[in-house]
Amino acid sequence: KQEVTQIPAALSVPEGENLVLNCSFTDSAIYNLQWFRQDPGKGLTSLLLIQSSQREQTSGRLNASLDKSSGRSTLYIAASQPGDSATYLCAVIYTGTASKLTFGTGTRLQVTL
Amino acid sequence: NAGVMQNPRHLVRRRGQEARLRCSPMKGHSHVYWYRQLPEEGLKFMVYLQKENIIDESGMPKERFSAEFPKEGPSILRIQQVVRGDSAAYFCASSPPGSGGDYGYTFGSGTRLTVV
Numbered sequence: 001k002q003e004v005t006q007i008p009a010a011l012s013v014p015e016g017e018n019l020v021l022n023c024s025f026t027d028s029a030i031y032n033l034q035w036f037r038q039d040p041g042k043g044l045t046s047l048l049l050i051q052s053s054q055r056e057q058t059s060g061r062l063n064a065s066l067d068k069s070s071g072r073s074t075l076y077i078a079a080s081q082p083g084d085s086a087t088y089l090c091a092v093i094y095t096g097t098a099s100k101l102t103f104g105t106g107t108r109l110q111v112t113l
Numbered sequence: 114n115a116g117v118m119q120n121p122r123h124l125v126r127r128r129g130q131e132a133r134l135r136c137s138p139m140k141g142h143s144h145v146y147w148y149r150q151l152p153e154e155g156l157k158f159m160v161y162l163q164k165e166n167i168i169d170e171s172g173m174p175k176e177r178f179s180a181e182f183p184k185e186g187p188s189i190l191r192i193q194q195v196v197r198g199d200s201a202a203y204f205c206a207s208s209p210p211g212s213g214g215d216y217g218y219t220f221g222s223g224t225r226l227t228v229v
Contacts, residue, residue, distance in 0.1 A: 015127040034217050041203060043119075043222035045157075051215075089156070098169045099159060101148070101206075105155040 002094045008103035013080055014112050021075040021107045023090030030066045033095040035064050035075050037107070038087045047088075048075070052095075064068050080111045117207050118187075119221035126195050126228050134190040135225045138207030146186040147220065150202040159203075162188055163210075165186070169225060195228045202226075 001025045003026045013019050023033070032051045036044040048064040049088040050073065054066040065075040077084060087108045118137040127133050136148040138145050147159040158172040162182035173180065177195075182188040192199055202225050 029222070032214060032217075036220070041225075044206075044220040046217050046219065049217035081201045089154040091156075098145070099146075100158045100161065100169065100172075101146070101156070101214075101218065103148075103158075 002092075002097070003102040004090055004092050004102050006088075006090055006107050008107060008109040009105070010110075012110045012112060014053070015080060015082060017080050017111075018076065018078050019080055019109070021088050021090075021109070023062075023075070023104055025071045025073075025092045027094055028071055028094040030068060031095050032071050033066055033087075033093075033100075034062075034091050034101070035040040035062075035073075036089040036091060038089055040077045040087075042053055044089065045059050077109075080109075082113060117142075117205055117219050117221035119205050119224050121178055121224060124224055128196060128228055131193050132192040132199070132226055132228075133167050134192075134203050134226070135187040135206075136205030136207075136221060137187040139206075141209060142207035142219070143210040144181050144208045145153065146206045146208075147190050147205065148203075148204045150204065150223075152201070153159065156204065158213050160191070169182070192226075195226075197228045199202075200226055200228045 034049045035047040050066045061078040087106040089106045090104045148156040150156045160180045161169040177193045179191045202223045203222045204223045
């Protein structure tokens with residue numbers, strides 16, 4: 001079964017810390033992987049998109065890596081800020097699934113002052 | 114360039130009523146996807162549509178749920194005879210034509226359906 005798992009489910013860190021969020025997927029035949037942010041009661045904001053042929057993508061303080069062979073992606077957030085507090089979702093398009101996103105259940109991040 | 118627009122933002126329906134959720138994709142996008150997020154659960158794919166065509170409805174419940182994306186106007190997700198278990202956030206995403214997700218997806222803010 002093609003699934004996506006995210007650990008930890010929740011994370012609390014003090015402001016300024018660097019942190020890593022993990023995403024694992026069960027099938028290495030992926031088309032691409034996308035990281036989203038979801039604020040409480042709001043929609044999804046796309047953060048980074050990594051194609052299957054890529055190893056990483058960077059945007060500002062965010063860096064996402066992809067290792068298809070091990071079925072893992074990590075989202076690295078540098079110098080965390082209280083405004084980074086949100087739920088972070090990893091989503092995969094598995095090859096041959098007509099562009100459907102398979103989501104993980106997310107990591108709820110809280111950055112404290 | 115407006116993003117994906119969903120309305121209403123919040124919808125309250127009594128059991129047995131019909132719910133209609135609307136989604137207008139980004140300008141230039143012709144692919145629309147609907148996802149459902151049940152309380153304390155992840156987002157689950159429901160249906161993938163292109164203009165006047167349902168491409169993949171493998172995630173749609175077999176009964177009471179239907180979706181359309183007409184030549185003109187927004188995509189509509191319709192839930193007939195709603196039950197309490199339909200209470201969830203429903204999200205719409207769109208992507209450009211022919212991309213197969215190459216450029217990622219843009220999501221709307223969602224419609225939060227509450228069945229009382």
